[in-house]
Amino acid sequence: xxxxxxxxxxxxxxxxxxxxxxxxxxxxxxxxxxxxxxxxxxxxxxxxxxxxxxxxxxxxxxxxxxxxxxxxxxxxxxxxxxxxxxxxxxxxxxxxxxxxxxxxxxxxxxxxxxxxxxxxxxxxxxxxxxxxxxxxxxxxxxxxxxxxxxxxxxxxxxxxxxxxxxxxxxxxxxxxxxxxxxxxxxxxxxxxxxxxxxxxxxxxxxxxxxxxxxxxxxxxxxxxxxxxxxxxxxxxxxxxxxxxxxxxxxxxxxxxxxxxxxxxxxxxxxxxxxxxxxxxxxxxxxxxxxxxxxxxxxxxxxxxxxxxxxxxxxxxxxxxxxxxxxxxxxxxxxxxxxxxxxxxxxxxxxxxxxxxxxxxxxxxxxxxxxxxxxxxxxxxxxxxxxxxxxxxxxxxxxxxxxxxxxxxxxxxxxxxxxxxxxxxxxxxxxxxxxxxxxxxxxxxxxxxxxxxxxxxxxxxxxxxxxxxxxxxxxxxxxxxxxxxxxxxxxxxxxxxxxxxxxxxxxxxxxxxxxxxxxxxxxxxxxxxxxxxxxxxxxxxxxxxxxxxxxxxxxxxxxxxxxxxxxxxxxxxxxxxxxxxxxxxxxxxxxxxxxxxxxxxxxxxxxxxxxxxxxxxxxxxxxxxxxxxxxxxxxxxxxxxxxxxxxxxxx
Numbered sequence: 001x002x003x004x005x006x007x008x009x010x011x012x013x014x015x016x017x018x019x020x021x022x023x024x025x026x027x028x029x030x031x032x033x034x035x036x037x038x039x040x041x042x043x044x045x046x047x048x049x050x051x052x053x054x055x056x057x058x059x060x061x062x063x064x065x066x067x068x069x070x071x072x073x074x075x076x077x078x079x080x081x082x083x084x085x086x087x088x089x090x091x092x093x094x095x096x097x098x099x100x101x102x103x104x105x106x107x108x109x110x111x112x113x114x115x116x117x118x119x120x121x122x123x124x125x126x127x128x129x130x131x132x133x134x135x136x137x138x139x140x141x142x143x144x145x146x147x148x149x150x151x152x153x154x155x156x157x158x159x160x161x162x163x164x165x166x167x168x169x170x171x172x173x174x175x176x177x178x179x180x181x182x183x184x185x186x187x188x189x190x191x192x193x194x195x196x197x198x199x200x201x202x203x204x205x206x207x208x209x210x211x212x213x214x215x216x217x218x219x220x221x222x223x224x225x226x227x228x229x230x231x232x233x234x235x236x237x238x239x240x241x242x243x244x245x246x247x248x249x250x251x252x253x254x255x256x257x258x259x260x261x262x263x264x265x266x267x268x269x270x271x272x273x274x275x276x277x278x279x280x281x282x283x284x285x286x287x288x289x290x291x292x293x294x295x296x297x298x299x300x301x302x303x304x305x306x307x308x309x310x311x312x313x314x315x316x317x318x319x320x321x322x323x324x325x326x327x328x329x330x331x332x333x334x335x336x337x338x339x340x341x342x343x344x345x346x347x348x349x350x351x352x353x354x355x356x357x358x359x360x361x362x363x364x365x366x367x368x369x370x371x372x373x374x375x376x377x378x379x380x381x382x383x384x385x386x387x388x389x390x391x392x393x394x395x396x397x398x399x400x401x402x403x404x405x406x407x408x409x410x411x412x413x414x415x416x417x418x419x420x421x422x423x424x425x426x427x428x429x430x431x432x433x434x435x436x437x438x439x440x441x442x443x444x445x446x447x448x449x450x451x452x453x454x455x456x457x458x459x460x461x462x463x464x465x466x467x468x469x470x471x472x473x474x475x476x477x478x479x480x481x482x483x484x485x486x487x488x489x490x491x492x493x494x495x496x497x498x499x500x501x502x503x504x505x506x507x508x509x510x511x512x513x514x515x516x517x518x519x520x521x522x523x524x525x526x527x528x529x530x531x532x533x534x535x536x537x538x539x540x541x542x543x544x545x546x547x548x549x550x551x552x553x554x555x556x557x558x559x560x561x562x563x564x565x566x567x568x569x570x571x572x573x574x575x576x577x578x579x580x581x582x583x584x585x586x587x588x589x590x591x592x593x594x595x596x597x598x599x600x601x602x603x604x605x606x607x608x609x610x611x612x613x614x615x616x617x618x619x620x621x622x623x624x625x626x627x628x629x630x631x632x633x634x635x636x637x638x639x640x641x642x643x644x645x646x647x648x649x650x
Contacts (some may be wrong), residue, residue: 192617199628203628203631206628206632207635210632210635210636210639211639214639214643217643218639218643218646221643221647222646222647225647246644253641254638254641258638264630264634289605293605307587
């Protein structure tokens with residue numbers, strides 16, 4: 001049927017719905033339903049009882065609320081009167097207390113300012129004295145180093161002049177030796193010519209003497225022959241035929257002997273001319289070799305002199321560059337120490353007194369001084385702005401202490417803490433940025449020093465221009481740093497003003513909402529705000545002291561680093577000059593040994609040539625002697641034949 005209840009579906013996994021066996025589960029279900037109905041009825045009774053109790057309590061509370069509202073209205077009327085009188089009394093007490101605190105703070109701040117001024121003057125005097133002592137020690141040490149370098153350079157110049165004089169003296173001696181060798185060679189040639197002439201004269205005289213002797217012998221023989229002829233005239237007639245035959249044979253032998261003699265004479269003359277040509281060629285070749293060796297030696301010596309003069313010029317250039325580098329180092333010391341505020345005028349005065357190059361550096365020093373003064377002025381103005389902002393914060397805190405409620409003071413203290421943290425972070429960021437800029441400037445100075453050291457060794461003429469560019473770059477860097485600081489100060493001041501305006505607006509809005517609700521907790525919150533403000537002031541003072549200490553430490557580290565770098569540069573420069581000096585001395589010693597070896601070689605060559613000339617003279621004398629003996633033999637044979645012919649003809 002449509003209105004009848006449907007049977008419950010069988011449970012999954014249960015027994016099948018057969019008619020038998022289902023009576024026990026149905027009974028258990030009825031018991032559970034009855035228990036559930038009883039329990040629900042009990043809960044319903046309990047809830048109805050609670051609702052009735054709550055309604056009764058609600059009616060009582062409504063009566064109490066009505067009574068409280070009536071009482072509160074009466075209390076409000078009374079409290080408004082009491083609050084007006086209390087507010088007047090509190091305002092008067094607050095004004096008195098505020099005036100007293102302001103007077104006490106003013107006296108304490110004046111005493112602290114005087115104490116800080118005295119300490120600042122004392123520290124400045126001690127710092128000035130220590131810096132004066134350091135400057136005097138550094139200048140004395142740099143002057144000693146400069147004097148040492150000047151003395152070493154003068155000693156090098158003196159030694160070079162002495163060695164140059166010795167080399168010139170040895171060169172003059174070698175020229176004299178070469179000149180003496182040339183003179184001896186000319187004298188040897190003249191002696192050879194004279195010897196040749198004397199040999200020819202001797203030959204002619206010997207020929208004359210032989211001819212006279214032959215004539216005497218011939219006369220004696222003629223006389224003996226005449227006597228013998230007179231005695232042996234008959235025999236001569238017999239021998240006449242034989243003599244005629246012998247004469248013809250003698251003529252033939254004489255012709256052969258004359259032809260042989262002429263051939264030998266021509267051969268001897270050819271040999272003599274060939275030997276003379278060979279001797280002349282050898283002498284010319286040796287003279288040419290000697291002249292060439294002398295020219296080579298002279299060219300080598302001139303090249304050595306030119307090299308030594310170049311070395312002297314290089315050493316003088318190194319001296320000038322070393323002096324210029326010392327001047328640059330001093331200029332860099334001046335530029336690094338010009339960052340300190342106290343020694344600008346004194347160091348510029350010492351520069352003008354001790355160095356003539358201070359005119360080109362005066363503009364840079366004055367410019368850095370102005371930049372330093374501007375930085376100090378900006379720092380002072382920033383400090384004044386920070387003090388003014390702190391005073392504004394303090395006044396604002398006092399105003400908030402007087403007017404704001406508990407929640408407003410709580411939220412404002414949180415915002416004030418955030419603002420203090422942000423201002424602290426900004427201060428730390430500014431201090432870090434200033435330190436980074438100082439470190440960057442120091443690194444730029446170090447890089448500029450290295451660049452000047454490299455470029456100073458290349459071109460001395462560009463030093464003034466590079467120095468001007470460096471000063472301009474430093475001035476631009478300082479100007480950029482000043483502009484960045486100014487912009488940063490303007491941004492931070494603008495941010496502080498905006499934050500203060502936002503805080504004031506938020507405080508006024510929150511004051512309008514929560515002024516009535518939290519008036520009773522104002523005194524406790526005022527004390528907490530006072531403690532927080534004092535803690536904030538102490539934190540600001542500590543941060544300033546830490547920033548000043550870090551700045552002083554950074555400046556001291558930069559100064560120490562600059563001094564160490566300068567000492568290392570001076571040591572490296574000294575080492576390099578010593579190495580150059582030793583290299584120049586080694587080159588001079590090698591050149592001296594080479595020239596001595598060349599001189600010994602020339603002397604040995606001259607001795608060898610003298611030995612060859614002696615050998616050639618001996619060979620020539622031997623040839624001349626052989627020729628004279630052969631000529632004498634031929635002359636004797638001819639005279640004998642002529643005597644025989646004359647005897648036969650007679």
